[in-house]
Amino acid sequence: MKKSLFFGALTVAGLAAGAAAAGTLDDVKARGKLNCGVTTGVPGFAEPDANGVWQGFDVAVCRAVAAAVLSDPTAVEFVPTTGKTRFTALASGEIDMLARNTTWTFSRDVDLKFEFTGINYYDGQGFMVPKELGVSSAKDLDGATVCIQTGTTTELNLADFFRSNNISYEPVPIETSAEAQQQYLAGACDVYTTDASGLAATRATFEDPSAHVVLPEIVSKEPLGPLVRHGDHEWGDIVRWTLNAMIAAEELGITSANVAEMAEGTMNPEINRLLGTEGELGAMLGLEADWARNVIASVGNYGEVFEGNIGETTPIGLARGLNAQWTDGGLLYSPPFR
Numbered sequence: 281m282k283k284s285l286f287f288g289a290l291t292v293a294g295l296a297a298g299a300a301a302a303g304t305l306d307d308v309k310a311r312g313k314l315n316c317g318v319t320t321g322v323p324g325f326a327e328p329d330a331n332g333v334w335q336g337f338d339v340a341v342c343r344a345v346a347a348a349v350l351s352d353p354t355a356v357e358f359v360p361t362t363g364k365t366r367f368t369a370l371a372s373g374e375i376d377m378l379a380r381n382t383t384w385t386f387s388r389d390v391d392l393k394f395e396f397t398g399i400n401y402y403d404g405q406g407f408m409v410p411k412e413l414g415v416s417s418a419k420d421l422d423g424a425t426v427c428i429q430t431g432t433t434t435e436l437n438l439a440d441f442f443r444s445n446n447i448s449y450e451p452v453p454i455e456t457s458a459e460a461q462q463q464y465l466a467g468a469c470d471v472y473t474t475d476a477s478g479l480a481a482t483r484a485t486f487e488d489p490s491a492h493v494v495l496p497e498i499v500s501k502e503p504l505g506p507l508v509r510h511g512d513h514e515w516g517d518i519v520r521w522t523l524n525a526m527i528a529a530e531e532l533g534i535t536s537a538n539v540a541e542m543a544e545g546t547m548n549p550e551i552n553r554l555l556g557t558e559g560e561l562g563a564m565l566g567l568e569a570d571w572a573r574n575v576i577a578s579v580g581n582y583g584e585v586f587e588g589n590i591g592e593t594t595p596i597g598l599a600r601g602l603n604a605q606w607t608d609g610g611l612l613y614s615p616p617f618r
C-alpha cells in the first residue's frame with residue numbers, strides 16, 4: 281500500500297515535470313503561432329496602431345521570436361495582460377512568453393518559477409506630478425495621493441521609499457496604464473509613479489506634456505526583460521539568444537538594411553556564425569540556419585528597434601542611457617556567438 285502510494289506520487293511528480301518541460305518550441309511550431317503576453321497598452325512599448333496591428337519596443341521581442349522560430353514576424357497572437365494577470369497567464373500556459381516591461385526580481389524567478397531570458401531595457405522607478413504643484417523632489421511628497429498599479433514592483437518600491445524617508449502617502453490603486461492616466465489627469469491622485477520609461481510614454485500622450493514634471497529621483501532598479509516558465513530550457517534558450525542576436529547585431533553593425541548582403545558571407549567569423557553561413561548555431565537551437573537573419577531582417581537590430589519606437593526622435597523621446605552598448609558606455613553586452 282505504502283509502496284504503491286510512493287510510486288503514485290513519483291508518477292505524478294514525473295508527469296508534472298514532463299508537462300512543465302514539454303517542448304514549447306514544438307507547441308509553437310505545431311500551432312504556427314507564438315502566443316506572446318504584452319501589456320494592455322503602453323505607447324512606444326506595446327500598443328495596437330490605427331489598423332489594430334501591435335507595435336512597439338516590447339512587441340518587437342515577440343515578433344523577433346516568431347521570426348526566429350516560424351520565419352514569420354506576423355505569426356504572433358498578442359495577449360494583453362495587466363500587472364496582476366501576467367504571471368498567471370504565463371504559468372498556466374496561456375502564453376508561451378511574456379514581453380512586457382516586467383522587472384527581473386529574485387522572487388519572480390525563484391518563487392514564481394519563471395526564467396528571465398535577458399534584459400531589453402534597464403529602467404528605474406520615477407515620479408510624475410503636475411507642474412502647478414510646485415514639487416521639486418519626491419521627498420516633498422509627504423501626505424500625497426499616489427496612483428499606483430497593483431501587482432507591480434512599483435507598489436513595493438513606493439512603500440519602501442516612503443517608509444525609509446519617514447513620510448506617508450495614500451495609494452490610489454489602479455489596474456492599467458490607461459486607467460492611471462485617466463485618474464491622474466482627473467486629479468484623483470497628486471502623483472503617478474511607475475518605471476521611468478512608462479512615465480515618459482504616458483506623458484508623451486498628454487495634450488500638454490510640459491504641464492507635468494518627472495521628479496529627479498529614480499528610486500529603484502527595474503531591469504525589464506522577457507520571461508518564460510521554468511523547466512523548458514530549450515525554449516528559454518531560444519528567447520534568450522533571439523534577444524542576444526538583436527543586441528549583438530547592433531554591436532556588429534548588422535541592420536535590417538544590410539543583413540541580406542551580410543548573409544552572403546563576410547570576413548567576420550562571428551557575423552557568419554550569427555547569420556548561419558558558418559557553423560551550426562541554428563541547429564543547436566532546433567531552428568533553421570537563417571533564424572537570426574530572419575530576426576534582423578524583420579524587426580531590425582536592438583538599436584533600430586529602440587530608435588524606431590521609443591528613441592529621441594519619437595514622441596516618447598528616451599535617450600539610450602544605460603541601454604547603450606557596452607562599447608558606448610552602456611550596459612548592453614551580448615555573450616559571444618560561438
Ligand SMILES: N[C@@H](CCC(=O)N[C@@H](CS)C(=O)NCC(=O)O)C(=O)O
Nearest residue numbers: 319320363382383432433456457478
Ligand atoms: N516593471 C514593473 C511595472 C510594470 C507595469 O505593469 N507597468 C505599468 C505602467 S507602465 C504597465 O505596464 N501598465 C500597462 C498595463 O497594465 O497594461 C513590474 O514589473 O512590476
